[in-house]
Amino acid sequence: MKPTLIVVCGPTAVGKTSLSIELAKLFGAEIISADSRQFYREMNIGTAKPSEEELGEVLHHFINNISIFTKHYSAGKFEYEVLQFLEKYYLHKSVAVMVGGSGLFINAVCSGFDKIETKDESELWATRKFLNTQTLEWLQNEVERLDAEYFEIVDKKNPIRLKRALEIIYSTGKKYSEQRIGKKAERPFHIIKIGLTLPRELLYEKINQRVDVMMQQGLLDEAKALFINKKLPALNTVGYTELFDFIEDKLSLDEAVALIKQNTRNYAKRQMTWFKKDENIKWFQPNEKAEIVSYIESKLNTP
Numbered sequence: 001m002k003p004t005l006i007v008v009c010g011p012t013a014v015g016k017t018s019l020s021i022e023l024a025k026l027f028g029a030e031i032i033s034a035d036s037r038q039f040y041r042e043m044n045i046g047t048a049k050p051s052e053e054e055l056g057e058v059l060h061h062f063i064n065n066i067s068i069f070t071k072h073y074s075a076g077k078f079e080y081e082v083l084q085f086l087e088k089y090y091l092h093k094s095v096a097v098m099v100g101g102s103g104l105f106i107n108a109v110c111s112g113f114d115k116i117e118t119k120d121e122s123e124l125w126a127t128r129k130f131l132n133t134q135t136l137e138w139l140q141n142e143v144e145r146l147d148a149e150y151f152e153i154v155d156k157k158n159p160i161r162l163k164r165a166l167e168i169i170y171s172t173g174k175k176y177s178e179q180r181i182g183k184k185a186e187r188p189f190h191i192i193k194i195g196l197t198l199p200r201e202l203l204y205e206k207i208n209q210r211v212d213v214m215m216q217q218g219l220l221d222e223a224k225a226l227f228i229n230k231k232l233p234a235l236n237t238v239g240y241t242e243l244f245d246f247i248e249d250k251l252s253l254d255e256a257v258a259l260i261k262q263n264t265r266n267y268a269k270r271q272m273t274w275f276k277k278d279e280n281i282k283w284f285q286p287n288e289k290a291e292i293v294s295y296i297e298s299k300l301n302t303p
Contacts (some may be wrong), residue, residue, distance in 0.1 A: 003090040003189035006296060008099040009034075009106055009275055010196035011268035013206045015286035017050050019196065020099035024058040026293065027095040032082060033062045034100030034109070037237060042068045042226060045219045046239035048210065061085060068226075068234040072160070079108035090189065095300075103153075103274035104161075110193075112185025127170055131163045136236075142166060150177040153274045155267065157241065160233050192299045194292055195281040197272070204265050211261045214239070223247065238263045 006029070008020045024031050033039070037047040041064035049063060062082070066073050082098075089096060100106060131139070139162040144151040146169050154161050165176040198206070223243035226235055230244045239260050246256040275281060284292050 001094045001300060003086075004095045004300060005086070005110070005187075005189050005191050006095060006097045007034075007106060007110065007191060007193045008097065008196065009101065009103070009193065009281065011203060011271040011275075012048070012101050012264060013210045013268070014196045014198055014203060016099050016101065016196055017048075017054060019194075019286060019289070019292070020097050021050075021054060021058050022289065023293075023296070024097045027097070027296075029093065029095040029097045030059040030061060030089070032085070032096060032098040033060060034078075034098050034102055034105045036073075036078075036100075036102040036105055038063050038100075039066050039073060040064075040068050040070075040234050041066070043222075043234070043240070045214050045217050045222045046237075048214070068229060068232050070234075074164075075104045075108040078105050079112070082109045086189065101271050103271065107278075110187070110191050127167055128163070131166055136162075139163060139166065147175040147177050149175065153270055155270065157237060157263070158233075159236060190299075191280075192296055193278065193281040194296070195275055195278075195283040196286050197283050198285060203268060207264050207268060208261050211239075211257060211264060215257060219243065220246075220253075238267055 006023055006027070008016050008023065010016055020031055023029070035047070037043060038049050039062060040047070050060065055063070062078075086096060098106065098109065134142075136157070136159055139159055140151075140156055143154065143162050143165050147165060150165055154165065156162075168174075168176045197203075219239065220243055223240050224247060226240065227244060227247055229235060230240070235241070235244075242251065242256040242259045242263065245251045246253050251259065282295055284295075
């Protein structure tokens with residue numbers, strides 16, 4: 001059997017973790033996380049990491065692998081590290097499972113990350129220095145003005161993504177979205193993409209329930225512990241920024257929780273917009289386990 005990477009993707013709270021563990025057990029595989037928030041070891045409850053029990057069922061990789069103090073962990077870096085890992089992994093196992101909702105990171109591993117030519121280092125440094133002085137709102141408006149297509153799918157709360165796009169736009173004079181469409185890299189393994197989806201109302205209900213469970217598990221205490229580092233880019237994300245505003249008396253707790261639910265629903269919508277553009281993803285609902293396994297087995301047996 002040719003080395004195979006089974007990719008399980010889809011919006012947050014749809015049931016990817018449970019399915020990935022079942023598939024890993026069935027095919028004797030280990031799991032690679034492609035959730036860019038679960039990389040950070042200090043962020044646990046708010047990133048919906050697998051539980052200790054789940055982590056004990058199947059060996060997971062690329063969870064808790066970096067710190068919030070890591071200056072920059074890019075999709076390109078992730079691509080390089082995962083490919084290095086898989087090169088050794090496939091010497092002993094034939095199937096790996098990659099799971100997550102971070103489309104940019106999944107695409108980097110499956111298709112390659114475009115090596116875009118930029119200006120020289122001194123000019124790039126000046127550009128970064130300028131962008132680092134701008135507010136999140138300014139960055140959002142500038143990306144929307146210069147590249148509406150990318151603005152539609154980008155995590156609008158993530159200044160790192162916004163600044164990266166602007167660096168490329170300023171450096172090349174071209175839209176970032178146009179430059180992301182390059183030649184697909186050849187991979188020495190077969191890729192099977194499984195997408196999980198639910199009717200919008202049901203998904204939103206699951207998102208709301210998940211946020212309530214996170215609060216019961218101690219998300220507020222986690223946010224309080226991280227508050228001193230709230231200006232770090234890794235913490236400028238849904239589930240933490242809203243509670244930081246509560247801690248600073250900018251919102252009531254009820255308002256903060258309602259905003260977490262709203263922003264998470266918006267994030268799920270952006271995830272689906274991204275994944276629906278990939279024609280290689282075969283879509284299922286989470287309860288269609290037998291159909292999913294049958295589809296994967298048919299692909300595994302295809303030369």
